[in-house]
Amino acid sequence: MNQHDLLPAIKRVTVADLEPIALGATFLGTGGGGDPYVGSLVAQVAMERQTGRQHVDVIAPEELADDDFSMLVAGMGAPSVMLEKLVNLAPLEEAVAMVEQRAGRKVTAILTAEMGGGNSMIPIAFAAQRGVPVIDGDGMGRAFPELQMLMPHIEGNPICPMAVVGDAGERVLIEAVPTVKHAEILGRPLSVAMGVKNTIACFPMDGEATRRSLVPGTLSLAHAIGNAILRGRREGDPFGALFACLSRSPHYRHHARLGEGRIIDVSRRIERGWTLGVCRVKTWEGDEMELLFRNEYLVAKRDGKTLATVPDLIMVLDAETAVPMTTDDIKYGQRVVVITTSAADCMRTPKALEIVGPDKFGLDEPFIPIEQRLSAQAHSL
């Protein structure tokens, strides 16, 4: 693939870009991450409130200087609650300021924790509010349910100091933890105690650490995916536009249509803050597909045969519009297309798989990259 085939990098985010970014982030949310609708309104308000300009600058990872200073921001909690509670920009500023105070320096660029679902919008809102650029990249390249599943952790950066701020004015600073898993163990019940919705800032890093601790280009990717789906719908071929877009992404270019049909069963339960369950799809060919999920889709099977697993991305798209459907959205009777794409390379390394491999989600499956599965399938034909 030559340089011209690659997706264009976004250099600034305007209000008009929020819709495609939100749509692309829902796609990368791979079923989880929550709905970015409310987040996009907040980002819009923050952008419109700026004096003298109406956009946010985007900085490419390679443009970060060693002495730049970044951190991750995100909302933590249950997506369904996030949709119902009004969003407040103040806790976002508070959370970053708490970590800045402890670090003794101000952020020069902000990093998206999770370019999947609602968390795609939080850093844009902060960037607008503070007047700093947002980095083109994120900590996961998709959505994942736990804090240790972030690239900054996989690359060995400490998560602390980590600020956890509630909407009622609760400000908690986790100053030290023996392992990042403890930050998750402490952060999750704090989130519940704050009303299942709060804002976190963590993983303060200099520019050098930031550059090697992110999945690059995912803001541009979300923007391009969203635009492809929107344009494709207008032009009558959303799937064609989507697949053409994915083919131009260095990380996500391997992809496959796993099946198309009608949802015949969704069983879902809420447990310890997660949405757990199974979605069954009867394909037009008469096969049965089974998708297990924990916030995100974890594994896709067809007639008992595994077709794809985490960390590769599995998406359920509306068969008409190619709009991605979250594990909260899917319902009996819907016509869907199930697809998969490769995860970012850095999420498939041996050290990444120790943290985000299928066994970490309770699956008794090896991780086989989708391109290997496709190649084996081609050979067996």
Next chain:
Amino acid sequence: MNQHDLLPAIKRVTVADLEPIALGATFLGTGGGGDPYVGSLVAQVAMERQTGRQHVDVIAPEELADDDFSMLVAGMGAPSVMLEKLVNLAPLEEAVAMVEQRAGRKVTAILTAEMGGGNSMIPIAFAAQRGVPVIDGDGMGRAFPELQMLMPHIEGNPICPMAVVGDAGERVLIEAVPTVKHAEILGRPLSVAMGVKNTIACFPMDGEATRRSLVPGTLSLAHAIGNAILRGRREGDPFGALFACLSRSPHYRHHARLGEGRIIDVSRRIERGWTLGVCRVKTWEGDEMELLFRNEYLVAKRDGKTLATVPDLIMVLDAETAVPMTTDDIKYGQRVVVITTSAADCMRTPKALEIVGPDKFGLDEPFIPIEQRLSAQAHSL
């Protein structure tokens, strides 16, 4: 009562004083607060490790200068877990240091949160370790199950910054809360996430605020009560010695023997970190007594008639030795004496009753001070 009748004030705590203080604190624990045994060993080790001296100085509240600086320290968690986990002095030092760092000054004296059960020993251990005096007083004058039930809150001091430190190296600083109840709501799940045992430091106060935000003299009182029971046992009349001691306390002098008999039923359940239940006692006269508890004994009834309620203290004592029994200790068949004493005056003011009155524990009862109940009883005879 003239000055000479009052209990003597303790001026220093030696290793030999730990046993009576622990015993007196179990009495003031009014059924809750946990067993101070492990705590007393920790205090002993801390005292013996000191170079050049083997005691801890005690400072009377009135000796505190306006520019002194204190805070409260305590263990938070389930008493049963506290007994099983080895105690570590490091988190205690960490917790205080975190609040000191935020306040920009060092403690000059340490305040006991709860002179009931195990928390009586934590400040003594800290005082020995750091070489500062411990204040003769505490935040409750008894044991209570929640953070908002502390005199520093009743007197309007902010609880933050509040440090919550776990044994595995978790360090969390609650920097701000909209109300003290939120500190309880955030602190309790943190305690659970840290293994149902942690160390907290909170309510940093200058000397002036400290003086008006404590129940004075309770370290001396616990020491005197413990000594009275121990001496009474040697001399064959522990109840006589105990009641004589209580009569000399300005706060706790009103007391009554509510009944004596055998425990015929204990129903107990653990719920959200509390020990809840009912204890039934068949008196020698054939009446049935009922004691409701939530960690601490909340109300004592005899044949359906209420005899005493929180915030007054209700204790179940072994009928032979007058040793106080916690709500974890009581068992079917034990011979017990149920007694009550007045709570400290400052815990019975209208503003205190808004926080620690019977209705705050779910009881549909007015608070009637024990001396009024006794006087009404005397008139009705």
